[in-house]
Amino acid sequence: MGLQSAQSPGHPDRSALTSGRESAFHPVECQVTWWDNGSMASVSGNAAQGHDSPAVTIRDLFIRRGRTVVFDGLSLQIPRGQITGLLGPSGCGKTTLMRAVVGVQKIHGGTVEVLGEPAGARALRSLVAYDTQTASVYDDLTVRQNLNYFARIVGADREATERVAHEVGMTSNLRSLVANLSGGQRSRVSLAVALLGDPELIVLDEPTVGLDPTLRQELWMLFRSLAQRGITVLVTSHVMDEALHCDRLLLMREGKIIADTTPTGLLKDTGTTNPDAAFLELIARSEQRLEPGHGKHAAQQESS
Ligand SMILES: Nc1ncnc2c1ncn2[C@@H]1O[C@H](COP(=O)(O)OP(=O)(O)OP(=O)(O)O)[C@@H](O)[C@H]1O
Incomplete structure (x- = not known):
């Protein structure tokens, strides 16, 4: 049984893994990729072509939450062995997308493929780890007790506890009660839990929120x-x-990917010097493209 079914406080949807993995880290250089009405407009650069299949492929995703249509035909790919940032303002759909990737979100159309399997497939329970926005650990247990508990759930051995504590720099806190830890330390313990099964894909929802710059x-x-x-x-x-x-980078706004790029590409293609300014420039461009007389709409008008 994977951690997906573990009853961690407030977050029953954590999964983790054990198995061999690719060991390649390939830096990418690709241009901004524009998306239009949720469809991939172009694919450029090494990451998109890749040495391997993408870790995640989403096609024509449609998700409604309550009365809100969060995604209406979203398509994207996430390469393996890299850090992909999904960035966008509050409410744009980041958490919903994470939930779809780990297979805990009801989808109303389209497909989400993760490591070659449909999202949420049983085979993925040991391959995908999900660290939710709130640290998913028990306050009234020590760090070691938390890690031992979750290690048993994912079938990891006792050595795994020491290993993940070392990986997140919490070895000296193993005997501390989680309730007595700082916010950053709690986040680390939560991340250590996610690492217990040795995942191939780790999904982190706003892991740095509320932390100081050093942490x-x-x-x-x-x-x-x-x-x-x-x-x-x-x-x-x-x-x-x-x-x-x-x-x-996947930059999202109102359920749409407005750019698929790299940090260097983002600044270069927008002619800006910081990501905030770049994002504002992208928003301005995407709004301009949707106005009559621009882009696709203009082409349609011209041909009709
Ligand atoms: N349980 C829910 N029921 C109904 N609507 C929801 C629910 N959860 C989220 N939504 C709506 O879905 C949209 C996307 O929300 P989501 O949480 O995915 O955004 P987000 O980008 O992760 O935001 P944040 O950065 O604030 O976490 C928002 O309009 C939100 O109001």
């Missing part, structure tokens, strides 16, 4: 070390500055 920097270094080991890291943030830590 955020440390966490990003940790994510980098995971990617360097070949783990695919998919991380959301609404802080645009965090874009600079990623290999690949």
Whole structure:
């Protein structure tokens, strides 16, 4: 049984893994890829072509939550062995997309393929880890007790507890009660739990929210070390500055990917010097493209 069915506090939908993985880390250089009405307009650069199949392929995704249509024909790919940042303002659909990738979100159309399997497939329970927005650990247990508990659930051995504690820099806190930890330390324990099964894909929803700059920097270094080991890291943030830590960027607004790019490509193609300004420029461009007289609409009008 994977952690997907574990009853962790507030978050019953965590999964984790055990198995061999690709060990390649390939930096990407690709241009901004524009998307139109949820369809891929063009694919450019090494990441899209890749040395291997993508970790995640989403086609024509349609999701409704309550009365809100969150995605209406979303398509994208996430390469393996890299840090992909899904960035966008609050409410644009980041968490819903994460949920779809880990297979806990009801979808109303389209497909979500993860590591070659439909999202949520049994075979993925041991391959995909999901670290939700709120740290999913028990306050009244020590760090070691939490890790031992979740290790048993995913079938990891006792050594795994020591290994993941070391990976997240919490070895000296193993005997501490989680209730007594700082926010950053709690996030680390939660991440350690996600790593227990040795995942191929780790999905992190706003892992740095509420943390001070030093802790955020440390966490990003940790994510980098995971990617360097070949783990695919998919991380959301609404802080645009965090874009600079990623290999690949998916910029989202109102349920649409408005750019699929790299940090370098983002700044270069928008002619800006910081990610905030770049994002604003992309929004302006995407709105301009939707106005009559521009882009696809203009072409349709001209041909009719
Ligand atoms: N349980 C729900 N029921 C109905 N609508 C929901 C539910 N959860 C989210 N939504 C709506 O779906 C849309 C996308 O929400 P989502 O949480 O995916 O955005 P987000 O980008 O992750 O936001 P944040 O950065 O604030 O976490 C929003 O309009 C939100 O109001």
